[in-house]
Amino acid sequence: MKIKKVLAMATSMLLCGAVFAGCGSEGGSSSSKETKKGDKLISVGIINNDPNESGYRTANVNDLKATFTKENGYDAKFAYSLKNEEQINYAQKFIQDEVDYLLLSAADTAGWDSVLKDAKDAGVRVILFDRTIDADESLYEASVVSDMDKEGEQAVEWLKNQKLTSYDIVHLQGVMGSAAQEGRSGALTKTADELKWNIVAEQTAEWSSEKAQQIVQSVIDADKKFNVIYAENDDMAKGAVAALDKANISHGVGKDVVVIGFDCNKWALEELKAGNWNYDGQCNPFQSSYIVDIIEKLENGETLSQKTIIMDEKGFDATTITDADVEQYGI
């Protein structure tokens, strides 16, 4: 027993010592870093969600990795987690490492206040991308985000301009309560109310192609007539199209059913190009160019004209999409 106690004491002493030593040495080096920033790499700590979360995230991570390289003058460290607490831990680690910029795509909106205050005190500048958080605006320099409402509005505007003789819509929703679902559903619901469009079915398929297929199948089995599929992501549009194929209902450009998807996966844009779908709305994962812009401005001592930067997002029409678009915007 005694030996154990002594051992525990010894190890904890060692740990404490290591921590203090770490603090000391880092504190010393940071001052020299400050003085000659001009020719040094800009160090950035990037905290993101797990790259395997979705195709969108994979594209997002690859984009950031391709931009923040040594050649471009950045010393980038990456950390991935889907859990907020782990992300906060990473943030604290990056702050201790005295990175110049902390780029953050938060898993959850809450719980970031204290760590961002630490960052501010340590002189680390925070830029949010992809997702916003519930924290005071003074705690971060800028946020680069998608406007999901605008994505939905663009798609609905496009649908309106198709001037179909009637609008009978099957609406496949994403996971209820997610930002993408609320934005994309909101626009459709509003316009459908105003223009008296008929929503034949409105169900959540939880981003899943299989569930979308089952839902559309059940609408077909019930002999309900529809001429528009409004799916809030590409996977669900794909599932819906599989159900249409099974029932021999034609879809795409100039056919019986108009198919709308979101996210601009590469395979989805290929479907558009082939005329099997009609419209695909982009959710832009390429935030790095915007972030680089912000960092350059801040490095030059300029002030940013606005805190929240909303990215340009496109919507592709099957009749006008080109091979170059598929290559450039497909994720």
Added chain:
Amino acid sequence: MNSASKSNTSSSIISAMFRNQIFIPLAALLILAVFNLIMDPSFFKVTLGHNSNGDPILSGNIISIIDCGSELAILAIGMTLVTAASRGQDISVGAAIAIGGSVVLRVLCGTNSRPDEIQAPIIVAFLVCCLVTMACGAFNGILVSIFKIQPMVATLILFTAGRSIAAWINNNELPEVRDATFSYFGGLIPGIPIPTPFFIAIACFILIFLVLKFTTLGLYVQSVGINEQTSRLNGLNPAFIKFITYVILGLCVAVASLIKVSRLGSINYSVIAKDIEMDAILAVALGGNALGGGKFNISASILGAYVIQFLTTTLYKFQVQSDALPAYKAVVVIALVVLSAPIVREKIASLFKKFRPQGAELKS
């Protein structure tokens, strides 16, 4: 006297019925069917049409149920055995399906994620997939049987890591197989209007029934589940039997993942077979199997799986509001699980026993 004994036997039949495991899923199926019949008889309409390739196809809600419920029913087989032997559940089957599906696509696609034709025979892809998912099962099995970790904790490892592994197998790309033969497994074989997954499921049922009938697997699994010590004293090897049930579940996962990826010819690592482990466990519970292991009835679990799909299709059919969907499902599920609990079944059965003979005596 005569009538009394008659009613006695009839009441004992009723109580036997209530005691029989298969009664609850059957009753649930009947209730759902009757409900649909009353609300809208067209629910049961099945029509013969053609798909966009010109092949004949039957369509209707019933066809959807036997089609989409197949993977779950196949998983329910393995999950029942695992539950019975190891007194716990495998919560990694959804992640294992992602891994299996990813392997199938990887073998079929080779290095190019979107090949014009498949790079390996489908049977090879399936066999490799079987090996990998059985290895996953074996991994879980070893943790449970040798290291004596609780099943739910042991399988938590793959549950957490599985989908990332699946993405890693394909370098995080989204492979797509456009081969017509590959789509047969999750779709239709030209000329046969009934979806193939149903036939695959039937084949699995027949196989497992033959195995249970002609081998001692069922008996051994039960005895290990009921009392591990006693079965060891009787010369069984409990660790091996637990292990083998996890490997069998791995095989079920392989079949399910082939069907899943064949449906659309591609995969989405984070969404494929999401939450299917919970549905599989639910199917076992609906089948009246004790989740604490021991005696089991596979046909009841299979029926339970189709009950879940029946419920899902019914909810889609009636256009339940999206936000309220999980709540509706939960209410029905709670009712079914409570009814299928052994205690409740005993109570109902004894109620019938108490009242019927007295009533008969009063009459005579």
